[in-house]
Amino acid sequence: MLFAFIGVLLAAVVGGIWSGLRHVRDAQLVRMARTTVQTAEVRAKNADEQLRIAIEELRFLAADRIPAAVLALTHEHAPVPGLLHPQEANATLAKAMRDVLSATSAAAAGERDRVDAAARAAMRGATAKVQSLLYQTQSVLQDLQHELDDPRLLELDFRNELALRRIQATAVLCEAWPGLARSDSPLAEVVIGAQSRVAGYARIKMSNHLREQRLAVVARAAEPLAIAVAELLANATSYSHPDTAVPVTIQQSGGRGALIVVDDGGIGMDEETLARARRLLAGPEVLLLTELGNPPQAGFAVVGRLVRQYGFSCHVESSPYGGVRAMLRVPAELLTVLDEEHTLSVLVPAPAETAAPARPAEDPADDGPVVEATPLPSRRRRSPRTAAARPVAPVPPAAEAPVARTPEQAGALWGALQDGTRSGRSAAGSGTAVGTTSGRTAAGGSAAGDEQGDDRS
Template identity: 70%
Template sequence: IQSLLNQSQQLLHELQHEYDDPRILQLDFRNELALRRTQATAVLCDAWPGLARQNSPLVEIVLGAQSRVAGYERIKVANHLRDERLALVARAAEPLAIALAEVLANATAYSHPDTDVQVTLQQSGGRGAFLVVDDAGIGMDGDALDRARALLAGPPEVLLTELGDPPQTGFAVVGRLVLQYGFNCHIEDSPFGGMRTILRVPAHLLTVLEDDRSLSALAPKPVRTQASPAVPAPTEQETAPVPQPAGGEAPALPSRRRRAPRPAPARPASVAAPDREQVPRTPEQAGASWAALQQGTLNGRSVAGPPSAPAPDDHDHPDDRDDQGDDQT
């Protein structure tokens, strides 16, 4: 099944370059969702994930996982890495992408469609890196949380009959990858009201890319490199000194008086640009934006090598939203 879906994916990518039809993009995305489900099933049965990568930037791993999840537009990524070229070694890149996609699928499935899912990338000394996923969903009761933690710990054996009907495999898949590749996953209550899931990548699975390797243009830049807010100029705000009171008392706090701001110079009519928010987007522009997102995430896939053996066909495959989440109530 994985092999057939990979062939369909390649054909859809060729069609996208020949025809400007947003429906082709929607077909490609649904094919990606089906591919993720078959890949997760293979992992649950201790099969090879089916993709081989080179050393891959951590931030591009996040983008690749985001592109595999329904509701990807709700996922907001904050990059707090000290080194933006921090990367996963080849053997751990695809497993981490699969695990993060399952965590994101669970977060989007069990939170309101109008809320965001926050992903934060952090780097911690010699202890590796962390991917923190926060949702504002419905949360989990104590029994469900204990069961989720047991699955995420990577038990040596998982029975499908223990995963519900239809089987909710997300946490079990992450647990298998934790057991095989050595990273760690923990879940707890989130300060945003839902759940917080933390994927910890140990230092021995990390590397730094050479400078000649370009990063995806869609990868968010580290927060530390962003421009800091400008300090108000003295002409806009001044501090008026207050006389020192007699009797040795503590001086009063300085008071501020605000000057009227200078009017901005009028912009010549010849260079005035139209307001972007008032210009409606055409279907072609919307399709181009989606294509740009896909092109960026494809940079993180770097498919090489033959696909894994086909997984058993599941004729009663449940709806994608139903099988994405795990035992949250």
């Protein structure tokens, strides 16, 4: 009996222990299940939150960050925003967004360069054709000026010259050849030739301080230098009052070349605009047409392209006259001295230290109409050795204001011009080649409003 009782007791004890163990195990399983469920819920919540953040970041990337990055390609100071949720976004999402932004910017830059190159190529072809037509027009006008005494031909010739300068500047900007070959040309004649390409030429007052009057620009740089000087003169005349003069000084710079200084009394530039102008004049290696604004402000960009290609330099700063001073330095390697037999143009101002003083005004009643106030158009012979190969503007007189003329006086002036041209053709003979017109009196007044400045705001 005793053993049976002990057996039953042991069975009861073991069963209780086993039941307790099973209860504990079940409780642990329940706790583990609850923890697993809670963890899953947290992870699901975090996943939903990360998905929401990722969607918002993608929308922000497409709407704000990518456009800002594309804008920064042409405007270096334009800000590019970062992540919308920099603290909540995980590292993987942030890196992915940066990679997308970088790839998009690179693709936009590549497409922009491709489009710019295609535009330059198209413009090069168009400008070459237009430039050829303008040269042909110039030749026809010169022939007509030799045959006819119509002052309107001067206006047409001048407007053709303005159009030709624009086309040349556009061609240079598109990395094309300037389109005109010249021989070694006196520096003073190059500046005078550049003056004749500007609508406000009559306001330009040139001072000749060269020690060597036969100082010349080598053939390969003569036309590029004329284009650069014309752009600086156009900028100066466009951004200064029509009643103010634009002083131009040419001088040698102590054996290191020559210096052309253009001053104006215009609106000037602020520091930011000056910095941009200096960057363009330095000749940046990469310059896109889209960087020139709308409408394009190409004057300084053209000068910078020529500076980079031909080796001269240009600097702008505030002028003592209140506007802007542009200094174009021609290095010694681009200069030469012409032979003594070379005849300089009569339009070149006399050296400042030897220039004759201005004569007092004479009584018009004694000698007829006063013709010094506005020079009559003139022609000079074309010579392979002496020609500047460009129309040259007359140097304006010292008088501050033009003399009022009656219709009878104006008719007398043109009658004198016609008599002089007829006498000149009779003396020269029909086979003599005559140079291009250098007077721009007939066209200057009407064309002064046709040209707009490019590089100031």
